[in-house]
Amino acid sequence: MSEPKVDAFFINILNFVAAKTQAEDDGIRAMMFHLKAIANQLERGLDIVVAGRDAKLAARGLAGVTSFIHDRILPEAMADENDTAIDQLQKASKLALQLSGLILNKVGDGEEPPKIISFSVSELNE
Numbered sequence: 001m002s003e004p005k006v007d008a009f010f011i012n013i014l015n016f017v018a019a020k021t022q023a024e025d026d027g028i029r030a031m032m033f034h035l036k037a038i039a040n041q042l043e044r045g046l047d048i049v050v051a052g053r054d055a056k057l058a059a060r061g062l063a064g065v066t067s068f069i070h071d072r073i074l075p076e077a078m079a080d081e082n083d084t085a086i087d088q089l090q091k092a093s094k095l096a097l098q099l100s101g102l103i104l105n106k107v108g109d110g111e112e113p114p115k116i117i118s119f120s121v122s123e124l125n126e
Helices: 008-020 026-043 052-079 083-107 121-125
Strands: 048-051 116-119
Touching (some): 008 052
């Protein structure tokens, strides 16, 4: 499988998951807010910027995209034997996890997170 890339499909997946997820508490609402914000930044070709105090929520939201894809969307694509959709969904899942990991790496293990976490998507391939 080739390296995933940010494309309109991935941006649409982030927005779709944010729209379809039941925001049952403030934490989930915050995660969905960050998914929409990241999608907006990607769509505009900007670096991803997240407040350090919110980085773990943003990372959890992105990891949740993978879960959403695997639990709710991928089974339908597989049942339909839609290889193109399966490939796109797998790439989107991998990219969401990579972005989540990159955010967590930027936060580090320190007690106090940085005020701002900022990175370019190009850092995924480094």
